[in-house]
Amino acid sequence: MFIYYRNMRTKDENKIISIHNAIFDLGIEIGYQNLSIAKIAKKANVSPATVYIYYKDKEDMFSTLYLKVKDIIDSNLFQNVNSEQPFKLQLETILKNHVQAIMAYPKESVFMKYINSNPSLISKEAYEEGMKKAAYLYQLYEEGVEKQVIKNVSKELIIAITFGPLNHLLEQHYYAQTKMSEEEINQTIEMSWDAIKA
Template sequence: MIIYYLLMRLRDENKTEAIFNATIQLVNEIGFSEISISKIAKKANVSAATIYIYFENKEDMLKECYLKSKRLMSDSVIKGVDNTGSTRQQFENYTRNFVEFIMKNSDYFLFIEQVSNSPLLQNWCLDESSNLFTPVFDMFENGKKQLLIKQEDANLLIMYSMLPISQLAKNHIKGQFTLDESTLNKAIQMSWDAIKA
């Protein structure tokens, strides 16, 4: 009987993915305050009881969705970047990868933003997600050591250089702006100019 029970409790990856996708879509559509396990279950086409097999509670589920989204973003941003290249080239490659992530995974990106902007949830997973972007932070620190980048906190430099570009990408997704290759090149140059020493 115990073996049967354990087998029944094994995760079905398709259900897990459906729950993640439903959660992300609903948070983006209706926000945190309106989200509930029953709404997520309905959108994911699973029972509410099924969600509790996979997650302790709603907060645990939201936290796991956030971590999954951050991991996906991190993997996308650092993918293929040669950390032995010049600081300027690394910056451009990270920035291009970041824009590509936003364009291809706008639901994940908007979900991450929702979590980041929520006063209830903004301290989530700082320990678990802080090392995901280590190569990016290392690039900024190395650039500072080489006197190529302003001698400011890496977090400030990242926000100052990346937030404007993420806004351009979001406006492109909404159809309010055209972010073509030429415009992206100009935006990357402007971001670099803003942080270079």
């Protein structure tokens, strides 16, 4: 009566994790366009109906997973970064943290990229929530502009030119099943820096 031999939470988590992994793996195997609840459920060894216990619908499923993935990938984005450091060092650290995370969670990254390219698959709320993760980045860039360390251009442009090329290369390496070298990373970051520095 007082002892739960198996507790319900555990069961939940297992099923949820199964579903998440099924999405990551199937998405890569057959293409995210071709995912369906039935296929995901089958891969996860649960009934399609079970999916609807955890998620209201497909959009909710993708939204929730998207935020979870963003959390994972962005969780260490600002590790070893503090506002006392010079701008360039901060940026470098952030970008390297990002590369680290993408390489540590390749499947999750592919999923994230797919959603980023097809944002209509998740709810507006989730999308906006996801944007918030980078709040400090915006602040950092603003300061950089103010202090005339970097060029006075829109934050979007700066993000595009700092994260864009790195992500592009990371993706290519993922599909080629090769590993991005330290040198390549440094080179790319250096280029981004050259692009934005005042």
